[in-house]
Amino acid sequence: MDGLNIPLNHILLVSSLLFSIGMLGLMIRRNIIFILMSLEVMLNAAALAFVAAGAHWGQPDGQIVFMLILTVAAAEVAVGLGLVLQVQKRFKTLDMDHANRMQG
């Protein structure tokens, strides 16, 4: 069976692109929500890489790790959103640049 088989490197390229996009987002966005979203993107980039690698080696491990990553991401975001509510309550803003009470 030869479905479309895309060389691993291409997918890795895509995923790394995704990863970089996420990272860029982290750096340029100030709103915490968007920051969390960029985090998702980065995690998914990793997940994608795992799936691709798994496929390339013909192992199930890739997909398993993918699921793990989904749960992890979910946990992170859950806590993250919880904190976001608090941020909104206490800082009256979601702009992370205003959360710099501590420095030096």
Add this chain to the structure above:
Amino acid sequence: MNATMFSALAPILILSLTAIVLMIQASIKRDESVAWIITAVGFVLTLWGAIYARDYAQSVTILLQVDHWSLFFTSLIMIASLVTLVLSRDTFSPEGERKEEYYLLLVLSVLGAVVLIQSSHMVSLLLGMELMGVALYAMIAFPERGQLPLEGAIKYLVLSACASAMLLYGFALIYAATSELSYAGIGAKGAQAYGENPMLIMAGSAMVLAGIGFKLSVAPFHMWTPDVYEGAPTPVTGFLATVSKGAVFVALSRFYIDGALYQYNSLNTALVFLAIASMLVGNWLALRQENIKRLLAYSSIAHFGYLLVVLIALTYLDTGLVSQSITFYLAAYMVTTLAAFTVVSTVAGEDTAKQDISAFEGLFWHRPLEASALTVAMLSLAGIPLTAGFMAKFFVITVGIQSGLWGLLAALVIGSAVAIYYYLRVIFAMSKSTESTGESASHLEKLLALVLIAAILVLGSWPQPFIAYAGLL
């Protein structure tokens, strides 16, 4: 999966059980002190479990590697957690209600740490790290009032999530290169994979380093440290500084050793950069820091810089002396840091103003016990003989000299020389004479301080038994 494996997993199982019991207890009747007791019992049992499991040391599935080394660190972590528990008791008294969750979080975080320590596989590493981390976010943000904890938590969350992403991506690349997820496998196939596609595996392991380096707050991934240290409730800071960092470092060294990463020259070079950067940056940042928690944060950066020297030496030495050094250094560092945070939390508590070094003036004359504890801790961090910190440094330097890492040693000397200044500032402040403030700590905390002093001094003045023990691990 036979019975002995369950015995080997005793610590993890007991901890999980504790977590469940806590939840049930919370659902039945919310009572903070009961929860505290349950946690305490759980931790003590786990400690016992860690010792009990020694007879069943083995690798449980591919995921977990339960050996004496990991069990030793498990027990070390349990001790640290107990200290945290004791300190936490009246830290949140203003919060009063809904304190049980905190203990639950603590238990979960410790569970994560244990898993992390025993992990021999990327997946277990990931799970452990995330479990520990996610629980920590909540613990940091636990106080309901004030902005600092929240700020610290959110920063830590975002940054460490980013770090995990890096870590994961690095794993993905390594996996792609080697088709292996277990350390041993990577170690076995690494060299060959390197031959085929060096770019992948190098980039991968570099990203892993970055991800883990963040958790260890190695420069240049250190910037979160002071803010989180300052923002988090002091016991949590102590927990973060000891349990979290310790577990992560153990995981790193396992990954580095079993994964045979030390065989890659260029990776080593990268590590050298990180180490030197951390030693210098950490100490320079601490130089004129006024807030003692931030000061400790910076000093921890430097200390993990020193510790990296040992990892780097792996390239030149056999694992024996290296793992011994890691054991000793981490033990010494944990004890010392715990002592420091014990004093900080009993003296300064959550009040940022009181965390100022100037607030410690005259402590010698009003609260001699705490003052001496902090002094010993500072001297130990500075690496003055007769303290655990000195023997730790002794190990690092010996290893460094044995493998001729002169550049690193030079950085170490400079760093330590700078460090003396800010550690002494604290001591000097305490030795000033001011009028008493008339506060005093609970007996439990006093006892704790005493025990920790004793531990530091014993480790420093009569280390032979411990060294011998560490040699057997």
Add this chain to the structure above:
Amino acid sequence: MVMINLIVILLVGGLLAILSERISDTMPRKVAMAVVLVDVLYLLICLSGMPDIIHLQAPVANDPSSWLMHFKADWIPAFGISIELALDGISLLMVLLTLVLGAIAISASWTDIVARKGFFEANLLWSLAGVLGVFMSLDLMLFFLFWEVMLIPMYFMIAIWGHENRGYAAMKFFIFTQASGLLMLMSILALVAVNHGATGVWTFSYFDLLNTQMAEQTAHWIMLGFFIAFVVKLPGFPFHTWLPDAHTQAPTAGSVILAGILLKTGAYGLIRFAVPLFPEAALNFSYPAMWLGAAGVVYGAVLAFGQTDFKRLIAYSSVSHMGFVLLGIYAWNELALQGAVMQMVAHGFSTAALFMIAGSLQERLHTRDMREMSGLWQQMPRMGAVAMFFIVASLGLPGLGNFVAEFLVLLGLFQVNVLITVIAASGLITGAAYSLLLMQRSFHGKVNKKWADYGLSDFGPREMSTMAVMMIALILLGVYPQPVLDVAQPVLQSLLDLTTIPTLAVAEATP
């Protein structure tokens, strides 16, 4: 075991001093004095019990059995670190000096210290214990341990009971010594590593590490580590800048211990470790070292001349005097070495006494500024006379200890290098200049009205008796130094045998 007890007595005594403060306010100093005297007595009794104490048989430097005392017990066998203490002539001299000056320091602290007496005396005793350890321990790790640990009580003495600028001084003192200590630690470990590489055994024992074979470069660098650490403590030019601050800011007793004893540990280290462990390296380095010494002699003298602060002036004079020690050690022949040892002892007394005088002046006048004090002889003739005695002692008047020391050093040095000798000898002139200036500004000159109705009390019996001890000591050293020389001679001889005699090497080196 005796040596362990010596140290333990002091350590325990410190605790007693603290506790005794509960009994009465004046108790600690009495306890401390008693402890030190007990220590001295104990040592003397043990010595008198020994057969060959009268004529110390020549110890073979690398054979512990030939030493006066030797004690060895495992400490950290994993690295071959052991609790190894040994006593030979030089250590004995230094130990005695330490204890005597310790007693003197306690007497100096009698009325000087008003707050937290117990803790002060404790620190004093502990630092003495540390110094004893330094002088007796022959395991490099143990030596390093004492070397570092003795500083901590000293640090507290300066930081807590010091004068106006104590924080800075204490910090500077501690950082200088600790940083240089780190270098020494490096060197020790490197040396041990080299030895381990060669023999495959971990050992920190002085006797095993003697004549370790190593490459010239390695030896050179390792030796430098030791050298710097010791010269910082000595203090040698240009590592001396911590000393004026520390001495000036320390309480009197602290200055006495610093100047009288702590500086000597540096010289002792050079004689005991820096040279014998690396003969070739050290002796190839002898010229730079001697030039540093000469520079110290001159520089210290000139700066002392420029000072207006009484204690600061004495501090710089120490820099100048210890320059002679450095010269004596690196000239490395018997005359010069004997001179160096002699200087260590004599300078210990003369400077300690001068610091005590400075202390009592500050106690009475609440200033150290010599522009404030003038014509004090009028009100305090006894103190003036005593000061005069020690000033002429420190400017090297024949018949007093310092002269014997300096002359022997010069005599030994002259056989090595004439030019350096001439430069060093110029220290005799500059020394006279600043010493007499000190006298002129403080005790001579026009009577300062300011103190006329100040009710200045002259030296009392306690102070006079303390001073008398030191005067007698200096006179004896001056007219009959032979006992000291005899005690040191066999040790120095064995060290010289251990190393090649530099005069030859130098003779080749000199055009």
Add this chain to the structure above:
Amino acid sequence: MSETIWLIPLIPLLSSVTLMLFGSRLKVSQIGILGVASVGIAALLTLLLAVEFMQNQQVIQLSLWTWMEVAGFAPGISFYFDGLTLVMMSVITGVGFLIHLFSTEFMEKDPSYARYFAYLNMFVAAMLVLVMADNLLLLYLGWEGVGVCSYLLVGFWYQHNANGHAARKAFIVTRIGDTAMALGLLLLFTQLGTLDIQTMVGEANRTWQVGATIPTIACLLLVCGAVGKSAQLPLHTWLPDAMAGPTPVSALIHAATMVTAGVYLIARTHGLFLLAPTAMTAVAIIGITTSLMAAFTALMQTDIKRILAYSTISQIGYMFLALGVGAWSAGIFHLMTHAFFKALLFLGSGAIIHCLHHEHNIFKMGGLRTRMPVTFWSFMIGSAALAALPMTSGFFSKDQILLQAYQLPDIGPGLWMAGLLGALLTAIYSFRLVFVVFFGKANTEPDKDTGWRMAVPLSVLCLLAMIGGWFMIPVSEVFPASDGSHPAHWVEYVSISVPIVGVLIAYLIFYSGRLNIDGLVSSTLGRRLGQFWLSGWGIDWFYDRLFVKPYYGLANVLKSEPIDAIYGLIVAINQTFNHWLSVAQSGRMRWYLASMVAGLILVITVAANLSVGVL
């Protein structure tokens, strides 16, 4: 007797120590008795010793104990006694005793009477050690000891900063010489392996031939020491200032004994100097130049004690000349006679100053002949001896020196003539002093005349100054005999007549005023010259610019510890790093992220540096 020789220095020392410890408790009379008696006993013992020595010309060597013994360097606390020592000891104890006696009256009113005698006794002890030492190191002990005592006594009245300054100057300037001398000791020991004078000289004669370099250097170094102590060019500047001390002190230390130590040193080590003709010539030239320079300066001085001080310098110059030309015994002889008449003059001036309530300026005196007869006669005799008028003690000694100088080949006559010039000047300034102070009209009334404790010493010294020339000093054994050849008679006549001419000139100018020199003096050249001489040839000024001021400057520059600046720099560097990094800790999360990313990139680039292969 020969075994108890050590008592002689010990007794004054003991009394000095006693005075220091218990002086405050003793009564004035007791102090005086103790102070004088101790020296008196020493003098008696010396006398006994002398008598014994006259019978058996026996050299005594007495070793008390070995001072120190290191690697063959074993100087002893041991004494050597021969004719030379005897002469010196008699002078020290004899004149010393008289001066002590004089002091009891002179210093009576002084509050720190005990301290004075303590110092004075200690000086005597140290000086005795100096002359009795059998090795150079012990000699050096005495040498420095007298230096310190001189310092203490010059600065005796410490309340006046000027005195302190003079004392320090005295000590430090001599210390310069001493240090050179110490170097000489080092050289001698390194070369000859001993400092014991007799064996050393013997060794030197075995190892070195005449005119070799090393002995020359060694001797020159010793000469430096001698020059310093004996206030010869170029280290003479301290002596005139040293007059700040009490006058008896000036008499004892700065005229009779200490300042002649240099002469003694050279005489004692003449065995070495015979090996170094160059050094001897140097000594002669230093001597004669100094004596002329000082004589000219003395002409212009108005302070009575300064005049005497310069004349002392000048007379010691003669002694150096003697040593330089090898007229050893003549030099020592002049040393002794000079001790007599100069002590006499100083004590006389002391009496004047005492009675004229501390007036020093001779032009404020005058006409004292009738009011202070004792003093007047002592001054007459003293000046006569100083001017070397026939039949006075000074005449015999100085005559010998000049004649022997004349006999020296080539430079001899030159030295002789210079010496004559010096003699002429000596006569002039000494009698200028006499005429101005004792004749003419009175300017100040003396409130009293001298008491017996002043008078007796004066009278005794008068006697000695008169007859001292007839003494036979027992040094024939010590020094090589000079050939008995005598120069032509006219030389002698000239030598004799010159002083008389000098006195005449002084008479004409300062007494009868027959010879008017106002024109000469007021002429620009005259004034310049006068100023120049008055300032001691500007040497002080010169030294001040050349050494003292620069040294102060240096000290002030370095005071701020340039070395410490280096460490300051290190601190500054660390603080800058700290500053930058702290600024980086801005608290902004995105900034933190940026640093992480940067770090990641760095790590990857380093790690993925593919040039490095697998190990």
